Amino acid sequence: MVAVFGASLLFGLVAGPIGAALLDKEPFIPVPEVELAPPRLLSIGAFHVTNTLVSAWLTTVLVLLLFVGGTRKMKVIPGRLQSVLEMLVEALYGFISGVVGERFARPFFPILATIFIFIAFNAWMALIPVYQVLTLEVDGHATHVLRSAGTDINMPLALAIVAFVFIEVWGFKVHKIGYLKEFFRFKSPIEFFIGILELISHFIRLVSFTFRLFGNMLAGEIILLMITFLLIFTAPLAFYMLELLVGGVQALVFTGLTLVFALLAVAPHVGEHEEHDEKAAH
Amino acid sequence: MEEGLKFLGVGLAGLGLAGAGVGLGILGNGAMNALGRNPEAKDAIVPNMILALAFTEAIGIYGLVTAILLIFVA
Numbered sequence: 001m002v003a004v005f006g007a008s009l010l011f012g013l014v015a016g017p018i019g020a021a022l023l024d025k026e027p028f029i030p031v032p033e034v035e036l037a038p039p040r041l042l043s044i045g046a047f048h049v050t051n052t053l054v055s056a057w058l059t060t061v062l063v064l065l066l067f068v069g070g071t072r073k074m075k076v077i078p079g080r081l082q083s084v085l086e087m088l089v090e091a092l093y094g095f096i097s098g099v100v101g102e103r104f105a106r107p108f109f110p111i112l113a114t115i116f117i118f119i120a121f122n123a124w125m126a127l128i129p130v131y132q133v134l135t136l137e138v139d140g141h142a143t144h145v146l147r148s149a150g151t152d153i154n155m156p157l158a159l160a161i162v163a164f165v166f167i168e169v170w171g172f173k174v175h176k177i178g179y180l181k182e183f184f185r186f187k188s189p190i191e192f193f194i195g196i197l198e199l200i201s202h203f204i205r206l207v208s209f210t211f212r213l214f215g216n217m218l219a220g221e222i223i224l225l226m227i228t229f230l231l232i233f234t235a236p237l238a239f240y241m242l243e244l245l246v247g248g249v250q251a252l253v254f255t256g257l258t259l260v261f262a263l264l265a266v267a268p269h270v271g272e273h274e275e276h277d278e279k280a281a282h
Numbered sequence: 283m284e285e286g287l288k289f290l291g292v293g294l295a296g297l298g299l300a301g302a303g304v305g306l307g308i309l310g311n312g313a314m315n316a317l318g319r320n321p322e323a324k325d326a327i328v329p330n331m332i333l334a335l336a337f338t339e340a341i342g343i344y345g346l347v348t349a350i351l352l353i354f355v356a
Contacts, residue, residue, distance in 0.1 A: 036351070165322040211344055219350070222350070249332065
């Protein structure tokens with residue numbers, strides 16, 4: 001075990017850029033290329049199929065298969081897969097009902113659990129080495145077929161819009177038209193100004209949701225590429241563990257923030273205390 | 283010259299991460315103090331700490347995204 005680890009460490013040192021610099025040669029491993037905009041695989045009219053889109057579809061299909069397969073023949077005494085899925089769903093439900101209480105936990109659960117499972121599975125699946133290896137010849141140069149959807153800004157933006165609409169719709173559903181009183185206050189000039197700030201802060205959430213997820217996923221991808229280049233086989237192990245954690249934490253944070261904002265939207269307007277909490281959240 | 287200025291900008295954008303680092307340290311300090319004083323409150327402290335860590339980290343991530351965009355796009 002130690003011998004294998006030592007040999008891989010030595011190989012990484014020699015084959016990577018460190019060895020190349022010492023031996024005055026070209027690095028054995030090609031320098032990784034980082035692409036920000038996902039390359040197109042296929043164009044149907046104005047609709048471009050990018051590799052991040054393919055990975056989002058793949059995640060959707062695999063999660064669907066996993067859950068349908070795990071719960072198709074449900075038993076009172078669950079099998080292995082069914083009990084794992086039950087544990088996941090129960091943990092998520094416990095988290096949500098712990099924050100918003102039983103009344104809103106049921107209507108909130110489906111969309112929040114979907115967001116969590118999609119982000120987490122998408123991030124975790126991108127750690128399977130297949131993602132970095134599978135390439136396809138498109139327009140004369142090799143293109144990766146799969147890339148984590150979180151590294152394309154469109155996916156976090158789409159999820160942020162979903163979360164935003166979800167929060168505002170629930171605000172209107174509970175307070176009816178009175179929800180607008182939160183933003184347009186005419187009691188005093190200061191109150192008016194606070195209302196406008198509140199309105200802006202709701203839209204700023206779109207930006208902060210998007211960039212939090214996008215930045216974390218993209219930074220993770222770039223770090224993995226660079227560390228693999230720097231010290232292949234051994235060093236990436238630790239960073240893969242880190243990325244496993246980051247994927248779960250980011251999914252939890254996205255879900256948790258949507259949950260907290262939705263709770264603030266449906267909570268009765270009690271005044272200054274809650275507004276202060278919300279401002280502190282940014 | 284312009285290339286050099288670009289990378290100077292990247293470095294300055296990365297400098298923003300220092301603030302996030304300080305913030306994370308303060309948060310960790312607070313959470314550890316709270317855990318030390320009241321270990322039974324772990325269930326209440328840890329999720330809130332992670333949420334707060336994520337908020338703080340997001341500020342650093344903005345700087346990181348700016349730096350990455352500068353390197354690869356500008």
